[in-house]
Amino acid sequence: MSATVTAAERAERTARARRTATRAAARYAGTGHLIFAAAFWVLFGLVVVLVPVLIHAAGGQMRGGVTHAVGYSARWTAFSLAIGTTYNLAAPHLAAGGTRRTLCRGVVAGAVVAGLAYGLLAGAARLGERALFHSLGWGWQSPDGHSTAGSLGGDALAALSEGIAITGYALIGAGVVAAFLGLRRLGPAVLAILVALLTAAAVETLTRTGTGGQTLGRWVAQHALPAGAAGVTVSLLAALAVVALAAGWLWLRLRHVQLRPPA
DSSP states (O other): OOOOHHHHHHHHHHHHHHHHHHHHHHHHHHHHHHHHHHHHHHHHHHHHHHHHHHHTTTOOOOOSSSSHHHHHHHHHHHHHHHHHHHHHHHHHHHHHHHOOOHHHHHHHHHHHHHHHHHHHHHHHHHHHHHHHHTTTOOOOBSSSSSSSSSOOOHHHHHHHHHHHHHHHHHHHHHHHHHHHTTOOOOHHHHHHHHHHHHHHHHEEEEEEEEHHHHHHHHHHHHHSOOOHHHHHHEEEEHHHHHHHHHHHHHHHHHTTTTOOOOO
16 A cells, blocks of 8 residues: 655655755855855965064054955856855756756855955955054055944954955856857856956946955945944945845856757
8 A cells, every 4th residue: 555645745855855955055155155265365374474474574664454455356256156155056956956046045054154255254354464564563544435443343343355256246147158058149247247347347346345445445435425323334235235236147147058968
């Protein structure tokens, strides 16, 4: 005699399978970002320490730190890794029974992990750099677009801004490669690259980080946003909205992806 499976039991099994698939995808994407974030800041952390120490030993003095310049590379590391992990994950995930929705959720979770990891490590590096400058008898000035003086509040704000920017870059990296999976027409790929460029510019401008934050971001802060804390709040909320739109764009690309059959 065979047991009858009710609709509720079938729905519960399906939901459990989807949760498992989502966790597997998120673990794959998130682990890669954690490893690369740690390796990135271990390597560049040495640069952050060695450059001021060597300049001080030579009798020189620095006006600005190294962490700000290093941050430009961090977002492209997350962007590139998101391309690689999404490309490597898509076919095995779908072949193993995962859905495009669980794939998207896993990739988005991985992008959030990237933002948290890079943001926290960037904040820690900033704290360490300021302490090092003070120990060498130098003044330290915040180079970001939010504040001009070093403070714990400024460090937290800088870490949050960097985390949001990194999350956005990871999402647009995944969105670009999703457009190329099973590519049959050039149009979607060109559109994906255009969307990626616009998203990157918007998230940098609104978080006042990176190249866009130091140019257009300063102009927007001065001419289009309220002064003080209100302007910072508005810009960060707008940046989060851009990141949410990037996640939506990623879903639009993944939900229609058609993987090429093996040759």
